[in-house]
Amino acid sequence: MEIEQTALPGIGLKHEFTTHSGRRIGVVSHRTGRRDLIIYDKSDPDRACENVQLNDDEADALVELLGAPRIVQRLNDLHREVEGLMSVQLPISPGSPYDGRSLGDARIRTRTGASVVAVVRSGQVNASPTPDFQFLAGDVVVVVGDEDNTAAVADILTDG
Secondary structure: OOOEEEEEOOOEEEEEEEOOOOOEEEEEEEOOOOEEEEEEOOOOOOOEEEEEEEOHHHHHHHHHHHHHHHHHHHHHHHHHHOOOOEEEEEEOOOOOOOOOOEHHHHOHHHHHOOEEEEEEEOOEEEEOOOOOOEOOOOOEEEEEEOHHHHHHHHHHHHHO
């Protein structure tokens, strides 16, 4: 899918794409932080028929609704293709030994063979986090591996 990006001088950035059914959708990210979700008229792709202004909390909620489940869906599709592969979503709870510590400190790949493929924080998906990524309570860590090594990751994140 092609996403077009347009600078809007004095305003911010506009990103647009066309859906499979031919609908044009855009998001204007204002320099103030406000975001506008724009749905264009199907018969005239230059005319907006709907403009929904979103504050930060609303934009985060929309990202959470659309983003995290999509990553899990893609992983589930991959699981059907590779026998024995699974993904789990593991929360970082308050009191976890890794609350406030980095992914590198956990040495998950070295200790278990599983891979951390994303961390979801406040509705934002952090795909392929680097070793310096710091976990915080409330994060959801998406781990891919087999049954044994994903269980080992759960143990690490809860017990250290």
